[in-house]
Amino acid sequence: MITNPTGRLTQGQFSFLPDLTDEQISAQIKWALAHDWAVSIEYTDDPHPRNTYWEMFGLPMFDLKDPAAILMEVNEARKTFPNHYIRVMAFNSTRGVESPAMSFIVNRPANEPGFGLVRAEGPGREIRYSFHSYATDKPESERY
Amino acid sequence: MNSNGSGQITDAAERYKSGVIPYKKMGYWDADYQPKETDIIALFRLTPQPGVDPDEAAAAVAGESSTATWTVVWTDRLTAAELYRAKAYRVDLVPNTGPGTNNEAQYFAYIAYDLDLFEEGSIANLTASIIGNVFGFKAVKALRLEDMRIPVAYLKTFQGPATGIIVERERLDKFGRPILGATVKPKLGLSGRNYGRVVYEALKGGLDFTKDDENINSQPFMHWRDRFLYSMEAVNRASATTGEVKGHYLNVTAGTMEAMYERAEFAKSLGSVIVMIDLVIGYTAIQSMAKWARDNSMILHLHRAGHGTYTRQKNHGINFRVISKWMRMAGVDHIHAGTVVGKLEGDPNMVQGFYDILREPYNAMNLERGIFFDQPWASLKKVMPVASGGIHAGQMHQLLHYLGEDVVLQFGGGTIGHPMGVQAGATANRVALEAMIMARNEGRDFLNEGPKILDEAAKTCSPLRAALDTWKDITFNYASTDTPDFVPTTTGSI
Numbered sequence: 001m002i003t004n005p006t007g008r009l010t011q012g013q014f015s016f017l018p019d020l021t022d023e024q025i026s027a028q029i030k031w032a033l034a035h036d037w038a039v040s041i042e043y044t045d046d047p048h049p050r051n052t053y054w055e056m057f058g059l060p061m062f063d064l065k066d067p068a069a070i071l072m073e074v075n076e077a078r079k080t081f082p083n084h085y086i087r088v089m090a091f092n093s094t095r096g097v098e099s100p101a102m103s104f105i106v107n108r109p110a111n112e113p114g115f116g117l118v119r120a121e122g123p124g125r126e127i128r129y130s131f132h133s134y135a136t137d138k139p140e141s142e143r144y
Numbered sequence: 145m146n147s148n149g150s151g152q153i154t155d156a157a158e159r160y161k162s163g164v165i166p167y168k169k170m171g172y173w174d175a176d177y178q179p180k181e182t183d184i185i186a187l188f189r190l191t192p193q194p195g196v197d198p199d200e201a202a203a204a205v206a207g208e209s210s211t212a213t214w215t216v217v218w219t220d221r222l223t224a225a226e227l228y229r230a231k232a233y234r235v236d237l238v239p240n241t242g243p244g245t246n247n248e249a250q251y252f253a254y255i256a257y258d259l260d261l262f263e264e265g266s267i268a269n270l271t272a273s274i275i276g277n278v279f280g281f282k283a284v285k286a287l288r289l290e291d292m293r294i295p296v297a298y299l300k301t302f303q304g305p306a307t308g309i310i311v312e313r314e315r316l317d318k319f320g321r322p323i324l325g326a327t328v329k330p331k332l333g334l335s336g337r338n339y340g341r342v343v344y345e346a347l348k349g350g351l352d353f354t355k356d357d358e359n360i361n362s363q364p365f366m367h368w369r370d371r372f373l374y375s376m377e378a379v380n381r382a383s384a385t386t387g388e389v390k391g392h393y394l395n396v397t398a399g400t401m402e403a404m405y406e407r408a409e410f411a412k413s414l415g416s417v418i419v420m421i422d423l424v425i426g427y428t429a430i431q432s433m434a435k436w437a438r439d440n441s442m443i444l445h446l447h448r449a450g451h452g453t454y455t456r457q458k459n460h461g462i463n464f465r466v467i468s469k470w471m472r473m474a475g476v477d478h479i480h481a482g483t484v485v486g487k488l489e490g491d492p493n494m495v496q497g498f499y500d501i502l503r504e505p506y507n508a509m510n511l512e513r514g515i516f517f518d519q520p521w522a523s524l525k526k527v528m529p530v531a532s533g534g535i536h537a538g539q540m541h542q543l544l545h546y547l548g549e550d551v552v553l554q555f556g557g558g559t560i561g562h563p564m565g566v567q568a569g570a571t572a573n574r575v576a577l578e579a580m581i582m583a584r585n586e587g588r589d590f591l592n593e594g595p596k597i598l599d600e601a602a603k604t605c606s607p608l609r610a611a612l613d614t615w616k617d618i619t620f621n622y623a624s625t626d627t628p629d630f631v632p633t634t635t636g637s638i
Contacts, residue, residue: 009387013320014582016350016574018604024582031585049317049389090320096505096523099310102320117384125373129380129415 032090109144167203177233202232202253264301293517306437308525327556331357340374347382349570356395393420434475486534511630541594568607
């Protein structure tokens with residue numbers, strides 16, 4: 001049971017705001033394109049906080065400069081994976097950055113069961129912690 | 145007596161005759177000197193004693209911070225003394241000081257030091273020369289180290305930040321917005337159990353980090369091990385609740401290096417992503433902890449405890465921009481560097497200058513921001529500045545405008561003092577931040593529309609509404625003591 005104030009996964013830039021409309025997503029894509037960042041779309045059904053590598057919905061769109069076309073790709077991803085987490089990212093290849101510059105969630109499952117905290121108790125009151133995603137009890141593609 | 149154009153005695157027998165001669169005549173002033181690319185340059189703000197010629201005062205500073213002592217010594221002649229002597233080569237009257245103003249004359253004195261005067265990779269050695277003896281020197285009434293140009297050759301002997309902004313963001317999985325934090329309050333007196341409660345509520349509510357304060361180490365009310373255990377329980381609980389990477393700056397500051405390593409190792413064993421030290425532990429201890437942090441995949445937060453004793457007054461001490469440079473070299477990942485709008489000292493231009501020094505790959509000379517030299521950073525990683533002290537959600541547009549995106553915004557009172565509780569305070573800050581980033585990216589004039597953007601966001605977030613109502617009139621409008629001294633037109637050399 002997620003007990004956070006929003007009742008949902010809060011990764012990304014805008015998870016505390018109401019879900020983004022297509023118009024709002026487009027505006028963010030325009031911001032990325034204005035900085036010459038490559039937009040990409042990634043999806044997962046394993047949103048563990050340290051799951052760095054979500055699946056790529058195609059390569060980063062290095063050569064696509066049309067926000068409407070990129071939004072179409074986003075909507076294509078949502079249609080294909082309606083119950084997955086989907087994030088839009090933007091990559092900045094500038095020397096000294098060479099890293100993501102944006103990351104925000106544009107799709108999430110209707111029900112987000114969240115994570116359990118697993119405690120392995122050791123000597124001296126020390127505890128090793130791990131997170132267990134309830135959804136990943138099921139095999140891939142059957143989650144959510 | 146034979147002397148050159150700068151007043152130096154050129155006849156060796158004359159120059160090294162036992163006795164006391166002015167520093168200029170000893171060769172510590174050279175108006176024609178062209179600094180080498182590998183020279184370290186220090187810029188001092190110098191207030192000479194009454195009647196002392198500024199060139200001579202500058203030469204004295206050069207002398208005492210390099211090879212000189214108060215009297216001539218023949219053993220100089222066993223060395224390549226000309227090389228090892230620092231050279232004062234330029235003295236400018238500080239704008240708005242001296243005759244015709246209400247301020248006593250101050251001068252910007254430029255002094256060049258040969259690279260071989262310094263040990264590689266040692267802030268302690270660098271500072272032992274540059275600020276070692278000269279500040280107590282009688283020939284100057286007051287002295288302040290304003291800026292330094294560190295050559296690439298010397299920079300490359302330092303590790304630099306253990307992690308850096310880019311890798312920190314990748315580890316935390318947080319991009320495209322400032323990082324949010326809060327210092328646990330009250331800073332003294334909470335038990336470990338109660339302390340962890342604040343950490344949990346704040347992180348669950350939407351903050352990325354919470355923080356120990358500078359003076360929370362291991363006191364009778366809460367020993368360090370308890371604080372670490374309860375804080376990490378809170379961090380992990382909050383991570384599980386939100387699905388986000390969270391952290392708490394565990395302050396490992398202690399009386400000995402051995403104790404600091406012990407605490408840092410324990411933080412690592414508990415899975416903490418970050419540890420913290422205070423500036424008062426000293427430059428060598430900071431470098432040791434930076435090396436430890438690099439070796440152990442740990443982010444290193446530095447609280448600048450104590451800096452105000454020597455950075456604040458304009459005519460004395462060390463400008464914080466110099467401390468910023470030294471700390472980037474020493475290798476910290478975070479450093480408190482001012483808020484512009486909060487409760488602590490900070491002229492906007494000056495603070496932005498500190499941020500530039502910490503975050504940019506190259507600093508071009510920018511007198512408005514107090515940056516006196518072009519400074520390449522030779523791929524030393526970037527330090528994340530931390531804005532902390534008297535800031536709240538209602539200032540989000542100003543914070544984003546002045547400080548940008550690569551910064552940790554720390555709302556201590558602004559989180560914990562929220563009328564609806566700690567979690568609500570954290571949520572208010574996170575919503576305000578996300579709304580402001582979204583508006584900025586949409587191309588809105590977020591600085592001027594800031595209050596409107598916050599009001600809109602508050603419609604779907606009652607904690608933000610309450611925060612805006614509680615702190616709407618809180619500002620800290622005091623004149624800064626430390627401001628840049630420049631006139632837009634060029635100041636002529638004297």
